[in-house]
Amino acid sequence: MxxxxxxxxxxxxxxxxxxxxxxxxxxxxxxxxxxxxxxxxxxxxxxxxxxxxxxxxARNYARVADVVPVWGFALNSLLVAVANVAANCVGAALAGYALARMRFFGRKFVVLAFVLALLVPGESIMISLFLMMRSMQLSNTLLAVVLPGAVSALNVLLMRNAFAGLSYAVEEASLIDGANAWQRFTRIALPSVKGTIAVVAIFSFMFSWDDFLWPLIVLHDPDKYTLTIGLNYLQGTFASDQRLIAAGTIIAVAPLILMFLALQKYFFRGVGAGAVKG
Amino acid sequence: MVTDDNAADRLPGRREPNSHCVRSSQDAPVPSSAATDLRAAGRGARRSGRGIRRHWRATPWLFLLPGLAITLLFSLYPFVNTIILAFTDAQVLGGGNFTGGANFSRMLHDPQFWTALRNSALYVVGVVPFLVLLPLLLAMLVQRHIPGIAFFRAAFYTPVVASVVVVGLIWTWLLDSRGLVNSVLKALHVVSEPVPFLTDETLLLISAMLVTIWKGLGYYMIVYLAALANVPRDLHEAAEVDGAGPVRRFFSVTVPAIRPTMVLVGALSAVAAFRVFSEIYILSGSSGGPAGADISLVMLIRQVGTGLNGELGYSSALSVVLFVLTLGLMLLTMRLNKNEEVA
Structure with missing residues (x-):
């Protein structure tokens, strides 16, 4: 330089x-x-x-499990994160493809709905969401933790951009050969946006694994706790022993750090995209 | 930035156009309505794809169903509901009558609201300048491809990956009256008594800001790295030939070239800082500081709206204020950018 x-x-x-x-x-x-x-x-x-x-x-790692069901928390976090990843990848890819490749009445309104959803901060609707979950008999369930972020508007728009950036020539050729929309989507478009899907998957996992405020509001029962609120609970119960809290935080952070080290490039690629999500 | 990753994805589909695929009702050629689809499609498509139906009328809606349902049900409906609730006296137990602007006038006389608003605003003022400037310097530090730089970049990004709760607990321990920071300060004879980072009203807020800045550095560093890569090298070289030193080049070459990114980082970090919850919540041991003096707006919304005595109406009104101010903050940053470009 x-x-x-x-x-x-x-x-x-x-x-x-x-x-x-x-x-x-x-x-x-x-x-x-x-x-x-x-x-x-x-x-x-x-x-x-x-x-x-x-x-x-390593005794603190065993002792922390005696104080709180830390492995149960980890399992809950994992379930929530996996469900979040699956729902986001499938939902965002489908919706993104429709927005990028299909012409239909009302398309502009749908895009507008996703953009509006992007502008609404999660913190400003959490009370209303909590009410909804209660009336749907879902409060204090892991499903309630997953649902609000199951298909984030940001991921939909991200996938739309990815599909819109593809060359249309091959899809067009298969169209002439009689492939229907589903076949064009799964066999031609989807394999070409693997990179974006990886970004969506990784960031969905990270946001879900690290999320704190929403599970704190919707879960009351320690059996249902995810790691982040479980750790907060641990701090409240045994604030005196820093060794246990330290062991708990390492259990919570180690999987993500390992995942980051293995998949660095996707983490970096997703930064610009995830920036809006906050 | 959002479209950055398309380049790598723009691989031609390798699969042969399927001749063996099962024909479903969806591809039955129906020329009349296919015409509307083709009109909107590309020029090439119009020429070669005449008479082939692209998709069934309901297909786009089937594709959109999961995403749109979730968004309408769990983002837009609660949003509308929040606005409605804000004008009622709804409570967890009972209530629900329309009360006009009563919640908003109550806010004006609620000292807790003003404390929370002040803290959230202070948070923006305290955090944003550092998150705009420090990651830029950091990005310049790791920009050059010298041996081991990938390791440093990854290491600097690590705090981003960790949950705020984890980060908050780590710093709670570091800033404890008997924690590492205080021991080091004492060892260096900077202080004789431990600094009350987590128990003093003002210091707690500053400590939380430090945690936010520490956690955000790596993230915005990557944002800046992408922008720096686009700064034309010849500008730097020309300035250097003209005898400009590194500081001069920073202000007259780098900063003008990446100004839009700086504004973006400013907007993003401002909006995030205004919505602060976890850092203060964790560092204060979920109390919001001595006598709740460090409570943020989001903390107040949660405190007012949850529990058996939850005042949903008032909490929703606070949520509306949060939304309006967040949006205002975003628009303001964009406006600033526009004005300075004109000037």
Missing amino acids: NIRAQRPGRIVLRYLLLLAVLAISIGPFLWQLSTSLKGVGEDIYSYPPQFVPSEPT
């Missing part, structure tokens, strides 16, 4: 800055991990602070 070559001093400075930011962004996670591995006998408030546990132990 520069005309002249990088001077060694500059590159060293750059790496020093990178390491400083690294300490700030990763340090807190490592400190939490370290705390979660410290045994009951080890002073977690020791002064000066002890970064590496003297006798690392």
Whole structure:
């Protein structure tokens, strides 16, 4: 990028800055991990602070499960997230395809409905949603956690853009060969937008796994808790033992970090798209 | 940005046009109504696809059904319902009479509302400048392809992936009166007594803002990286030949080129900051600070509207205010952008 070559001093400075930011962004996670591995006998408030546990132990992970059903929470989170991913991928792809490739009366109104839905902040309808769930006898169920975000308007518009960006030539050829709309959709259009579907899937999973406010409102029974509200509950019950809270947070965050490391490029690609979702 | 990923997806379908596929009633050629479809279709289609019916009349609606049903039922209907409820005295137990603007005039005299509004507004003011500027500097730091840069980018993005609850609990522990931050500060003799990050009314709000900024850095860094890639290199080179130093080049080349992105980041972070809930909720141990002094607007909506004594009407009125102010904030940012472009 520069005309002249990088001077060694500059590159060293750059790496020093990178390491400083690294300490700030990763340090807190490592400190939490370290705390979660410290045994009951080890002073977690020791002064000066002890970064590496003297006798690392996994016992806190077993103990946290004695205090709250943390694996049950994890299972609930997983169920909700998987349902959310499936519904978003299927629903958004179908609707997006219709909006991008089909001509019908009322199409503009449908697009408008999705755009309006995008503008309504979830926080401003949560009370009304809660009322609905109650009258549908769904409050305190995992289904109620999934439903409001099951097909997000943003994902529909994202899929519409992806389909609209495809060349129409092949679909047209198959149309002439007698393929119906469903066949054109599943055999030709869908395989070409795999990348966008991956982005939709990953961001749906992440938003669902990390969601806090809505499950906090709609779930009352600890058996139904997802990990995020389960952790909040854990903090309320055993605030005294930081080791257990640390173990709980690591259980909640580890799957997502591993998923992120494996699928980095999709996470980065989805940033612009997910930006609007907030 | 939304359409960025189309490029990679624009692969030609490899499958042969199916000659073996089962014909269903949907492809029965019906020239009369097919004409309407074809009129709207591309020029090529009109030439070659004459007389072939593209789809059955109900097909688009079948495709739209799941997505549209969810959106109408769980976004737009509750939205309309919220507006209606805002003009009633509905409660979890009973109520439901139309009361006109009573909820809104009650707000004017509700000190909790003003506290919440002030905190949410302060949150925007405290968070947005940092989330516009710091991620940009960070993006410039990781922009160059030097060895190991992919690792640093991934590491800086990690806080984005974690749930706010996890992040909030991590920072609750770090900022505890006996936590890491206070021990380090004491070890460096910066302070003699632990700083009450989580128990002081003002410090709690600032701590929550720090958590929001920390968690948002990586996200907006990626947004900026995409924008920086589009800044013409020759502009930088020309400026450098003219003797402009890095600071000068930042302000006269980089900033003008990515201004739209900065406005976008400003709008997104402002709207998100105004809707803050989890950071304050978790850091305060779900109390909203000493005597609820750090409560945000969303926290107030939840507090008023839930539980057995939930005042749905009043809570809905607060929700309407939240919606209007969020929308206003968005429009304001866009307006700012437009004005400055004209100037």
